[in-house]
Amino acid sequence: xxxxxxxxxxxxxxxxxxxxxxxxxxxxxxxxxxxxxxxxxxxxxxxxxxxxxxxxxxxxxxxxxxxxxxxxxxxxxxxxxxxxxxxxxxxxxxxxxxxxxxxxxxxxxxxxxxxxxxxxxxxxxxxxxxxxxxxxxxxxxxxxxxxxxxxxxxxxxxxxxxxxxxxxxxxxxxxxx
Amino acid sequence: xxxxxxxxxxxxxxxxxxxxxxxxxxxxxxxxxxxxxxxxxxxxxxxxxxxxxxxxxxxxxxxxxxxxxxxxxxxxxxxxxxxxxxxxxxxxxxxxxxxxxxxxxxxxxxxxxxxxxxxxxxxxxxxxxxxxxxxxxxxxxxxxxxxxxxxxxxxxxxxxxxxxxxxxxxxxxxxxxxxxxxxxxxxxxxxxxxxxxxxxxxxxxxxxxxxxxxxxxxxxxxxxxxxxxxxxxxxxxxxxxxxxxxxxxxxxxxxxxxxxxxxxxxxxxxxxxxxxxxxxxxxxxxxxxxxx
Numbered sequence: 001x002x003x004x005x006x007x008x009x010x011x012x013x014x015x016x017x018x019x020x021x022x023x024x025x026x027x028x029x030x031x032x033x034x035x036x037x038x039x040x041x042x043x044x045x046x047x048x049x050x051x052x053x054x055x056x057x058x059x060x061x062x063x064x065x066x067x068x069x070x071x072x073x074x075x076x077x078x079x080x081x082x083x084x085x086x087x088x089x090x091x092x093x094x095x096x097x098x099x100x101x102x103x104x105x106x107x108x109x110x111x112x113x114x115x116x117x118x119x120x121x122x123x124x125x126x127x128x129x130x131x132x133x134x135x136x137x138x139x140x141x142x143x144x145x146x147x148x149x150x151x152x153x154x155x156x157x158x159x160x161x162x163x164x165x166x167x168x169x170x171x172x173x174x175x176x177x
Numbered sequence: 178x179x180x181x182x183x184x185x186x187x188x189x190x191x192x193x194x195x196x197x198x199x200x201x202x203x204x205x206x207x208x209x210x211x212x213x214x215x216x217x218x219x220x221x222x223x224x225x226x227x228x229x230x231x232x233x234x235x236x237x238x239x240x241x242x243x244x245x246x247x248x249x250x251x252x253x254x255x256x257x258x259x260x261x262x263x264x265x266x267x268x269x270x271x272x273x274x275x276x277x278x279x280x281x282x283x284x285x286x287x288x289x290x291x292x293x294x295x296x297x298x299x300x301x302x303x304x305x306x307x308x309x310x311x312x313x314x315x316x317x318x319x320x321x322x323x324x325x326x327x328x329x330x331x332x333x334x335x336x337x338x339x340x341x342x343x344x345x346x347x348x349x350x351x352x353x354x355x356x357x358x359x360x361x362x363x364x365x366x367x368x369x370x371x372x373x374x375x376x377x378x379x380x381x382x383x384x385x386x387x388x389x390x391x392x393x394x395x396x397x398x399x400x401x402x403x404x405x406x407x408x409x410x411x412x413x414x415x416x417x418x419x420x421x422x423x424x425x426x427x428x429x430x431x432x433x434x435x436x437x438x439x440x441x442x443x444x445x446x447x448x449x450x451x452x453x454x455x456x457x458x459x460x461x462x463x464x465x466x467x468x469x
Contacts (some may be wrong), residue, residue: 004428007217009209009213011210011214012209013209016205016208016209016212016338017205019209019420020201020204020205021201023201024200024201027453038203038204038207040202041201041204041208042208042211044206045205045208045209045212046208046211046212046215049208049212049215050215050217051217051218051316052217053217053371054218094264105191106192107189107195110188110189110192110322125193126193129189129190129193130193130194142287153314157186157189160185161185161186162190163184163187164188165185
């Protein structure tokens with residue numbers, strides 16, 4: 001990282017390779033669109049390169065880089081609202097860990113539910129439950145009070161659970177059996 | 178009920194962790210291509226090797242002048258959302274993005290995140306930091322913006338700098354291993370802390386002044402040419418890092434302005450070989466600040 005801070009592009013390439021997959025996974029789950037996620041990841045990586053000399057404490061790299069990624073996701077999220085009123089469905093190549101036809105129904109309902117959430121809510125949900133960051137850490141990355149992060153997570157999880165509890169889910173699941 | 182809730186939660190979390198087989202190779206290659214043509218933002222502290230200092234001095238001398246001013250918005254309210262921090266805005270009033278200084282008619286004030294990169298026309302320029310709208314009046318040509326957080330004189334590396342992240346406090350010891358002073362949102366406390374940074378000497382202050390019609394504290398310090406720090410020296414810090422001087426021997430003027438319950442932090446660095454008139458030019462710019 002020190003070499004990258006000093007302008008060593010090869011060193012930055014190694015650093016970027018370490019984080020690119022994780023960044024793409026996070027941004028894809030926030031934005032629900034692979035093209036937007038790739039653009040956000042690219043933006044974030046370039047921003048990291050550009051601003052890396054200004055990062056004083058290497059120990060803060062993770063939080064700092066997450067913040068740039070989230071910022072890029074917000075930018076792409078705004079762009080998607082302007083240009084693409086209907087996002088494409090997130091492709092899932094493999095069955096879920098539990099498998100079964102029920103999961104197809106679950107996934108559709110969950111996908112619909114998460115798309116109804118704002119990027120703010122999705123971001124907290126993904127950083128906490130996918131990246132396993134503490135809410136304190138999430139609040140720090142997003143620059144919001146802890147209470148706000150807690151509130152967003154609560155709202156997001158309630159919405160996701162409500163999607164599973166929808167009246168039509170059992171019927172739909174039954175229809176697929 | 179609890180069991181059903183737990184089950185729903187497990188399903189949500191399981192779904193969130195489903196493997197979508199992201200392949201980052203393509204985006205990585207695209208990013209690295211862009212990096213090849215993207216310059217890094219220069220750090221504020223030149224490596225303290227003698228040869229580099231000479232190079233830096235040459236640049237400073239060639240540019241004839243070097244003035245640095247930092248403005249940091251310290252919000253006493255919740256921090257600005259991530260997507261509002263930094264980055265250039267867009268404006269029809271800005272100077273051309275590249276090329277030398279150009280004298281143009283004074284533009285109408287337009288609130289921007291920051292003036293876009295390039296030379297800045299004589300006249301008033303607006304910006305927003307942490308939700309605080311402000312503008313400055315440039316009475317002379319030769320100023321340019323980096324589009325993000327600083328404006329520079331004669332396209333050197335120094336100039337007005339608008340801090341992207343708000344300082345939280347001042348270092349009690351800015352030499353590694355650093356020791357942070359307590360965080361504060363009180364202008365008087367921060368101003369007093371500035372006067373005691375090791376490796377600096379107090380020139381004047383803290384002094385009660387007015388900036389843009391708001392009460393402010395002014396402190397002037399000089400950076401020791403024989404700084405006890407090796408390689409790097411820090412002055413004040415925020416969540417992600419710290420501000421450090423551009424070069425040894427700088428004189429730094431700090432204004433901490435109280436604006437409707439929030440603080441706006443301004444600092445300027447004057448090179449030891451800068452022409453004397455630059456300090457007045459810099460002070461004129463600060464005196465021209467208007468909060469909207």
